[in-house]
Amino acid sequence: MKSLPTRNSQLALHRAGFISVPTMLDYAAEGETGVTFYNAKGEQLSALPWREVRERAHVVARKLIGAGFARGERILITADTWPGFFDSFFGAQYAGLLPVPVSIPVGIGGKDAYLDQLRRQFAASGAVAAVGLDDLAGYLGEAAREFPGLRLHGGMDVLHALPEKPVDLRPLGVDDLCYIQFSSGSTRHPHGVQITQRALMANLAGMTGAAGLDVVVGDRVVSWLPLYHDMGLIGFLMAPLASQLSIDYLTPRDFARRPMQWLNLMSRNRGTISYSPSFGYDLAVRRGATQMPADLDLSTWRHAGIGGDMVRADVLERFAATFEAAGFNRNAFIPSYGMAEVCLAITFSPGGAGVRTDTVDRTALGEQQRATPAADPADPQRARRFVLCGRVLPGHRLEVRDPEGKVLADREVGRIFVAGPSIMPGYFGEPEASREVLSDDGWLDTGDLGYTLAGEIVVTGRAKDLIIVNGRNVWPQDIEWAVEAKRLAKSGDAAAFSIDTGEGERVVVAVLARVSGDEAREALARDVAGAVREAIAVDCDVALVAPTVGLPTTSSGKLSRARTKANYLAGHYASAPSSKPAAA
Template structure:
């Protein structure tokens, strides 16, 4: 049976996400003809869900869920595959007054136990009442739910088969919790960001009306996972709030066939798509000269870039290759955001491309001041930082020093934000909430950067977060794995990221080792390399150092930031090339 995609343009008057709740937004979008469309790896549509049908099915499912005896505010865990089931269940929870929790749908070969353990921690942290997964993930989810008080773990079809009771759906208020967004960094210490309807709608309005200037003529296309905030908020909630159609390609399909992204952009004439740096890089690497004639990217007006430190070389390479296919490099929109602010914080000006500051990184590190350098200068360690644009109008932004004092332009410090898009806290984690939300409603992002002429530039990671190919990894997870080995004591390991021989970020684990026997040292390195790859699906360079050599702060705490600087200082280009080759061998033989 032929399935046609939902249209781009429609007769419904456009509204820029100016609703009080997510349900009110869907109620309005359901009056039009637009919706979401799901494509397979060959670029063929296999299902479509108009917003009218989504609303109808979500409200019926909401009654079925409430028929299980679930109470307002109960959590519903959803393994977030890129399919209509997730969207249907997410909005059913909105109408039922339940709280959806998106779980990752990314089990790697040989990582069965690690994936089940991750799901278990998320189910436990969210205190989920029911859990939903497709047949392919159901076994993992059932195993993860053992020992927990999850009332029902089943496939979507099992829930659809439930009786639909004749009951009134609750009235949804702006202050109700809409969903929990678990930050993707820590597998051992998950933190669920509480997002209320008013919080979500404030950010969606900012994105639609100010960040991207979306109109009723736009169309979205995405391969981003639904369990990531950029995929969920940017490409599940935004199209509904803006009444526009969206086309989805599964993340795994993109990873296997990245050129399909460009084919779908050509086919649908989509105008807006986002990706982390690695997505643009992977796509550009796979494009062959003979492919260019197949693409027409002239409709692509917003090529968003975010979720990790932005490398200008990657964007320039992508634009150079695809300019003959109609891609305009002015479409690049660099942005900054985080789950604790729902999603978007700042966006670079539209249709101007991305801009950079060439900064003396030595001076930035030593004096916490961004000093511009001429690109021809060789003195110092110059580095290009991509400007992440102007904060949305609803945000107040301050860059503060370690004593909490607001800094002037070009002074580097910790970014603090305040506004209606900021979370109300972490679910069931009062201590972590009080650490993040400081006095006066300000959020301490932990990110390092500076303001200049109203533009925000990010220069450092969120706290010690490691970001590899758009994926967040908490260093504590790596350090914990090291400490499980008999040769390694607690506090003997530090993990961080550092630039490799090609300027890409690589993961590094530095371990203090008292063992002197070369064979045993080699065995420890190989073991740690294999464990990290099995548990986290990550290639990590392991370096053994003598006891008492890990750097510490003035207060005696281990310093990942200093360890990173020491590693960079000790590894020139020749040494980094050797490191890269050594890592390749270790991974191949682990």
């Protein structure tokens, strides 16, 4: 099988500017570009030009309409990276139904946890149909038992079995919703973000335009990001579609097993745009140090985006140092900031500038909530480095406010608020939850903390994760990174949070214990506590967690500190809070 072309021979590049997802696909279908799926060995599984994606979607749409599904009803789709997702998602768009993409089972937690997640998402979305991978048909069926309103559920065979009737398509239009997105941290108490066609088009215009990725003829996209996450679905399906680009896909599972295939695809297919959270770059470095092919060529990679979690300058520097011999240009890095409630993107760093950092005084940051430049940036105990994430997209506004709502000046840390055409109208069926984050004049409380610097945003962390010890603000990432820096845990193997002991806040660090024997476990707990004390100057309890139990993650693979804390308090990691290191 040949890979699909990078350029359309006749169709002119149309960089966003559409009114809906169906109109985007209609235009892209006139060219030769499309999507190609690869396995963990880098072997091509299938290739679908956008023309074929549209044809298959039309078939599914006529089946759904013919089956009696009403316009505006919801269809839940397990969003793995495979052609069936494209069939059902775009089929729903042409049938006038609202897709609800949800995750496949991720991490450790088992069948019961995934069924619980599905039931919550069924209830929150009011879905009347649910389709997905054949391997997950049993899960869908079992979860559906409690929802008599679900009229169709199973693998793709249940869609294929529907008769295709000669009915008119009824595509979603400019004034309609587009789909419902469960944000990555919302599997436990899910909030379905309503993505409108109009908001999505505004976000895509900003992302693909000069203030974003500045897409040009000849760009080609490579992605392993999950399609149930906003960065995967919008950033690496909708944005390339809006620009008629070809996409090369790996599944997230195959990337995790063989991360170098991500870079091999970039090299082999001359990819120019790809994104990853910091942990993806870190994983590639760890594997690439021993598995780098001699012919790896990353010289065409012009936009290496970072988002989805805190941007880590140290990880990106190691990636650049590891792969510069293969032609990677460190100036290709584009740190950015976004969230599902704004479709995806809020800010982009300028193209070609690479990673730019601001090093501030830890004491002023923690005690005064002020990002004062560090006197000695090289002193890790007194200095803290953050990455600048760029300016807000054109047509949007961003403010940093104090608890009373006052807009703060540069270098004053507060809560980040945004407004503009990409903002969601609210959470599906949840007016009270919507009012908690949306003001009457259209401002969204992101729940993130940060500060401005010469018109750019610097994100310091999630407000709900912030640890306050004796009046001092401590960022959990600083604690976790201190443990990693001593090589006591891999990236993602430590989670920091605080608990109320009745006498004040106490810091707890849960760490995966990849050691055996009481003596080794005791030494690990002692070393973790020492690393935190040395780097952050706080005492902590240590909970050692068996790797078979694992630390909980969100659907997008981010560490869930809130669920880690809940597990700890429930006694899953330790019997009770204690001043001594606690064993699982």
